[in-house]
Amino acid sequence: MHSSLSNPYGWLQKSLGTIHRANWYRQVKTINSLPGAIIELEGRKLINFASNDYLGLAGDRRLIAAATKAIQEYGTGSTGSRLLSGHRELHRNLEIAIADWKQTEAALVFSSGYLANLGTISALVGQKDLILADQYNHSSLKNGAKLSSAKVIEYLHCNMADLHHKIVTYPSQYRRCLIVTDSVFSMDGDICPLPELLSIAKAFDCMTLVDEAHATGVLGDTGAGCVEYFHCSNYPLIQMGTLSKALGSLGGYVAGSNDLIDFLRNRAATWIYTTGLSPGDTAAAIAAIEVIRNEPEKIRQLWDNINYLKQELPSENLLPSESSIICLGLDSPETALNQSEKLQEAGIFAPAIRPPTVPTSRIRLSVMATHEKEHLEQLVKAFC
Numbered sequence: 583m584h585s586s587l588s589n590p591y592g593w594l595q596k597s598l599g600t601i602h603r604a605n606w607y608r609q610v611k612t613i614n615s616l617p618g619a620i621i622e623l624e625g626r627k628l629i630n631f632a633s634n635d636y637l638g639l640a641g642d643r644r645l646i647a648a649a650t651k652a653i654q655e656y657g658t659g660s661t662g663s664r665l666l667s668g669h670r671e672l673h674r675n676l677e678i679a680i681a682d683w684k685q686t687e688a689a690l691v692f693s694s695g696y697l698a699n700l701g702t703i704s705a706l707v708g709q710k711d712l713i714l715a716d717q718y719n720h721s722s723l724k725n726g727a728k729l730s731s732a733k734v735i736e737y738l739h740c741n742m743a744d745l746h747h748k749i750v751t752y753p754s755q756y757r758r759c760l761i762v763t764d765s766v767f768s769m770d771g772d773i774c775p776l777p778e779l780l781s782i783a784k785a786f787d788c789m790t791l792v793d794e795a796h797a798t799g800v801l802g803d804t805g806a807g808c809v810e811y812f813h814c815s816n817y818p819l820i821q822m823g824t825l826s827k828a829l830g831s832l833g834g835y836v837a838g839s840n841d842l843i844d845f846l847r848n849r850a851a852t853w854i855y856t857t858g859l860s861p862g863d864t865a866a867a868i869a870a871i872e873v874i875r876n877e878p879e880k881i882r883q884l885w886d887n888i889n890y891l892k893q894e895l896p897s898e899n900l901l902p903s904e905s906s907i908i909c910l911g912l913d914s915p916e917t918a919l920n921q922s923e924k925l926q927e928a929g930i931f932a933p934a935i936r937p938p939t940v941p942t943s944r945i946r947l948s949v950m951a952t953h954e955k956e957h958l959e960q961l962v963k964a965f966c
């Protein structure tokens with residue numbers, strides 16, 4: 583403690599100054615329209631390449647109708663935690679729909695994907711345990727690992743030789759071991775080599791948690807995700823994901839065995855001590871799964887759009903991607919910011935992603951099933 587006259591919050595301004603000087607400063611942008619391929623951003627209509635709403639469901643009239651009906655029947659809030667007054671038949675129906683889609687025995691919905699990761703990881707492992715994590719994992723997986731107090735060892739991005747090496751060097755003294763990975767990496771768009779990862783997990787008796795946030799609704803024959811895409815559904819896995827991306831709603835889920843889900847209902851603090859998912863969000867997610875399963879042409883359209891862009895965008899900048907996230911690498915935060923502004927002038931909304939979020943700057947494009955051919959052409963033109 584220094585003088586009693588010093589301002590205990592003065593460091594905030596200094597810290598913000600540092601963030602500005604590094605070109606790391608970020609702020610919100612206001613969108614004033616329904617979500618979709620075209621949005622109105624600060625008074626201007628732009629083609630939207632910044633949304634996680636890959637199938638265009640967040641503005642779908644059927645989801646809106648389902649949410650509206652649920653709100654009229656059950657109100658706006660669920661009024662309590664699931665174990666007290668917050669559980670509705672809707673939650674059960676959504677959990678059954680998720681488990682059926684993911685081909686697991688059971689599922690559990692959380693108030694967000696972030697909370698699902700925090701609660702699940704910290705319930706499954708503790709001080710005596712080991713977590714092996716991909717170095718590019720999402721913030722929620724990293725913070726879940728921290729919260730658990732387990733020993734965390736990161737392996738090189740998608741590098742199964744390194745994972746194997748780290749497993750043989752470390753785990754014997756630990757009680758349990760959990761491998762944690764994104765399936766589609768959120769800031770790159772590449773996917774984890776799941777079959778190889780699972781064979782290592784099996785050989786060393788490790789649990790595995792895959793985060794399907796950006797794979798659900800995108801990968802696999804029915805859109806169930808990367809696990810389905812690699813035909814690994816019968817492997818004893820912990821699958822998590824979000825209702826907030828391709829499902830166009832809000833919330834997260836974990837899918838797995840009956841024992842896993844029963845355990846989480848009793849031990850996941852971010853599920854037990856938080857308010858149940860709202861009726862509107864729950865109903866919208868149920869409707870989304872129904873639409874996705876009944877209309878496979880949506881996913882086909884998404885992939886037509888992805889493949890078109892991967893073929894037409896400047897190949898020297900394209901980062902490896904096998905999903906609806908396509909990134910164009912740029913050499914500095916300033917170049918990325920300038921490119922993003924240039925795109926905006928050309929009528930395109932695509933964010934610059936910079937350190938500290940990622941190690942190298944880039945323009946990150948999110949492709950949607952509802953992008954029309956002209957939208958894609960306009961994007962390609964803006965890059966050439």
Ligand SMILES: *Cc1c(COP(=O)(O)O)cnc(C)c1O
Nearest residue numbers: 694695696720768795824826833
């Ligand atoms: C978005 C995201 C989450 C968090 O999901 P929310 O429902 O938005 O909280 C978790 N993991 C990954 C990989 C994500 O991209």
